[in-house]
Amino acid sequence: MVIFFVAQAFVIPSGSMKNTLLIGDHLFVKKFAYGVPVPHIPWLEIPVWPDSDGDGHIIDAEGPKRGDIVIFRYPRNEKIHYVKRCVAVGGDILFLRDKVLYLHPHEGNDYIVSNYPKEKIVDIEGMLFVKNPYREEFPGIHNDPKVIMDGMQPIEIFDFGPVRVEENHWFMMGDNRDHSNDSRFWGTVPYRLVVGKPWFIYFSWDENYLIRWDRIGRNIETLEREPPNYVE
Numbered sequence: 001m002v003i004f005f006v007a008q009a010f011v012i013p014s015g016s017m018k019n020t021l022l023i024g025d026h027l028f029v030k031k032f033a034y035g036v037p038v039p040h041i042p043w044l045e046i047p048v049w050p051d052s053d054g055d056g057h058i059i060d061a062e063g064p065k066r067g068d069i070v071i072f073r074y075p076r077n078e079k080i081h082y083v084k085r086c087v088a089v090g091g092d093i094l095f096l097r098d099k100v101l102y103l104h105p106h107e108g109n110d111y112i113v114s115n116y117p118k119e120k121i122v123d124i125e126g127m128l129f130v131k132n133p134y135r136e137e138f139p140g141i142h143n144d145p146k147v148i149m150d151g152m153q154p155i156e157i158f159d160f161g162p163v164r165v166e167e168n169h170w171f172m173m174g175d176n177r178d179h180s181n182d183s184r185f186w187g188t189v190p191y192r193l194v195v196g197k198p199w200f201i202y203f204s205w206d207e208n209y210l211i212r213w214d215r216i217g218r219n220i221e222t223l224e225r226e227p228p229n230y231v232e
Contacts, residue, residue: 010071016174019176023207027202034070036061037056063194069083097159103133113128144176201215214229
């Protein structure tokens with residue numbers, strides 16, 4: 001029953017969150033971080049609790065905050081779990097230009113002036129935006145200089161939006177920005193699909209099955225704020 005309500009094992013299957021989370025990281029997911037989601041039988045993904053109000057949770061709580069790494073069900077196939085970073089919440093406006101993320105938090109201009117460094121604030125026709133708001137705090141976020149606008153890559157990698165995020169939805173992006181299938185391509189994540197947040201790494205190995213001993217036991221909220229040890 002613990003796996004249903006408190007924690008669940010999760011393996012990082014792709015490189016979309018490099019260099020913060022790596023392929024082969026085995027995590028425990030804190031399932032009570034954003035309420036208690038409706039439990040499902042692992043692997044079969046069959047719900048074992050009625051979802052009476054249709055919001056995907058048996059106990060509701062505040063949803064993800066800006067900057068959180070979140071485990072959620074993929075909106076196009078709810079049996080699949082994804083892990084991405086929340087870059088915008090309901091009411092926020094965001095866009096990308098030349099791979100640079102610009103964010104206008106819904107709290108408005110005064111909030112931006114009070115909470116972000118002056119050098120990161122851009123005024124666009126009287127509306128203030130924060131340029132690349134997460135990179136200093138989470139150094140694993142990066143772009144791939146080899147990915148260029150050559151007609152072979154999706155335009156969303158380089159230019160996207162602007163869009164306003166719907167209430168009770170979250171805009172998710174991978175830390176490996178140019179190699180991530182995320183909200184730029186399939187939209188925002190509603191609360192009913194939010195599962196939890198990564199807790200700690202209980203095991204990790206690389207593509208050669210070599211154990212990454214230095215990652216085992218690491219708390220994600222601490223790890224994500226450190227310069228990454230594995231840069232690919």
